Amino acid sequence: MAGEPDDDPRRRIPRTDAVLAHPRLAEAERVLGRAVVKSVVVTAQQRARAGEIAPDEVPGAALAALPTLASSSCAVLNATGVLVHTNLGRAPLSRAALDAVMTSGGNTDVEFDLTTGTRARRGRGALAALADAVPSAGDVHVVNNNAAALLLCALALAGDGGEIVVSRGELVEIGDGFRIPDLLASTGARLREVGTTNRTHLADYAEAIGPATAFVLKVHPSNFLVTGFTSEVAVPELAGLGVPIVADIGSGLLAPHPALPDEPDADTALREGARLVTASGDKLLGGPQAGLLLGDADLVQRLRRHPAARALRVDKLTLAALEATLRGPAPPVRAALDADLPPLLDRAARLADRLAAEGVDAVPVESAAAVGGGGAPGVRLPSAAVSLPEDYAAALRAGDPAVVGRIERGRCLLDLRTVAEDSDEQLLEAVRRCTS
Structure with missing residues (x-):
């Protein structure tokens, strides 16, 4: 350029394509994508033009500025x-679940029968594994988290203005400002609150049940304790009221565990008379984020066929991780x-x-x-x-x-x-x- 001395160091700044050809940058492009790698190269060239680094330091500066992964998540x-x-992502997946996720990241038989060459039930392996883990369940279904499972119950069973009877002491906040009553009311269902914050009796439920009652909701207040002058009604007593009982056990414990004698589990709740149980997959089960629905076959089928079920379904990665969690070795949480x-x-x-x-x-x-x-x-x-x-x-x-x-x-x-x-x-x- 006119007015620039021939020995201007900026003339020695390597071209973008030459820097991108560096073996380590080429490998980074394979992992991170061309746009990410090119942006750090251009930034390094701009630093050289500004005199912050020498021209021959451009490749090294670009390498130093590369993110280590395509995701911003940190191990x-x-x-x-x-x-x-x-805050650390709840349950860490087992090695078997991680391997299953890697395999299912490509094309997989998630909805395909390799024997017949025809379409098959989506996620049949994961659903079979969940059914085997809770023998008292007539059928099972999986959605994307426990809140979605509860939402689907309300939509399918009470979304036309039906009443959901629930204790005032169980109208909990489930995190990040979301509250059970708001979640249920958003479906068009009506909440019939019974009892008080600290004490609810069987008679309170019985008096509230009427022709409009869709189900009684029993919520395990899994993230706090109320002690002292308290009482609540257990599932076996509620089951005698003559209406479906939906038990939200929350933590994802599928069977009793000796270290957690007071924690409700899915198998026991169903044996005691709950018609449906909802739970999380990424808590005590130790699997991926998922909402587990277990219970009477006819009710689970109603949930599965509701239009909202399509919007709440899980992807192939979740199904693969869930099946491996249920079938494989004990996950880290367990x-x-x-x-x-x-x-x-x-x-x-x-x-x-x-x-x-x-x-x-x-x-x-x-x-x-x-x-x-x-x-x-x-x-x-x-x-x-x-x-x-x-x-x-x-x-x-x-x-x-x-x-x-x-x-x-x-x-x-x-x-x-x-x-x-x-x-x-x-x-x-x-x-x-x-x-x-």
């Missing part, structure tokens, strides 16, 4: 001691729930000793874990943790992978009930990075 080691941590205390204490002692030998202020301590995710409120699971100085918490969260612990009494606790044993070395390395 996290959950060391909080909360088994189902809503493994954490079943973990025995002595091995946890031994792990905490070994990890703390190794860190202490390297000069880290680390000590093993006993701790208490929780179920979380709106399940088993008040239940404390005995656990063990590695205790570190409080300032480690922020540094650990900034790592890759990020490690999230909890702060108690001015110390950062890394609770091992929610950290798989095969992640211990990863946990150690994360602490070492903070120390260095």
Whole structure:
């Protein structure tokens, strides 16, 4: 250009196509897409034109600016001691479920019979696995979350102005400001509230039931406890009222678990007389986000054939992950729930000793874990943790992978009930990075 000296360093800035041909950038383009990679190259070229970096530093600057993944999500080691941590994505999937998701990411037989070459029932494998897991269910259906399951019940059974009878003490908020009464009222159903906040009796339900009653809704208040002068009516008593009982158990426990004696489960609720049960797939079941519907075959069929069911259906990835969760080895949430205390204490002692030998202020301590995710409120699971100085918490969260612990009494606790044993070395390395 006129007026520019021939030795202007900007003339040495490599062309975009030349930088994109760099082997590592070409590989990044395969993972992240051309637009993302090209944008960081152009930014690096602009920095060179502004004199911030030398022309030959453009490829390196572009590589340094690349995001590591196409998604903005960051891998996290959950060391909080909360088994189902809503803010960390609730249940982590099992290896079997992750493999199933990878397989189903391509073309799959989700609605195709490979034997006959004809169309088949969508998600039949996942539905069969769910039915096998809850033998007392006449039929099952899956939608995209538990709120959707409850919404579909209201639409299909009471959406024409029918009444839903529910205790005032069970009109809960389910998270992010969404409330059960608002959800149900949005379907066109009418709510008939009975009892009081702390006490509801069988007579309250009986007096409210009439010709317009579509069903009685029993909601498990799974994320809080009301203690003291309280009473509620259990499913077996409600079943004698002569109208369908829909039990929203919430947490996704399909069968009783000895560590959670007060947590309702789907199989027991159906055996006690509930006509329909709704539950979450990504809580105590340990699977993907899904709403599980189990119960009488005729009612489940009504739900399945309702027009809204099409809008609430799950995709092939969810179906694959759900089936693998039900058929495969115990998912991480179940493994954490079943973990025995002595091995946890031994792990905490070994990890703390190794860190202490390297000069880290680390000590093993006993701790208490929780179920979380709106399940088993008040239940404390005995656990063990590695205790570190409080300032480690922020540094650990900034790592890759990020490690999230909890702060108690001015110390950062890394609770091992929610950290798989095969992640211990990863946990150690994360602490070492903070120390260095």
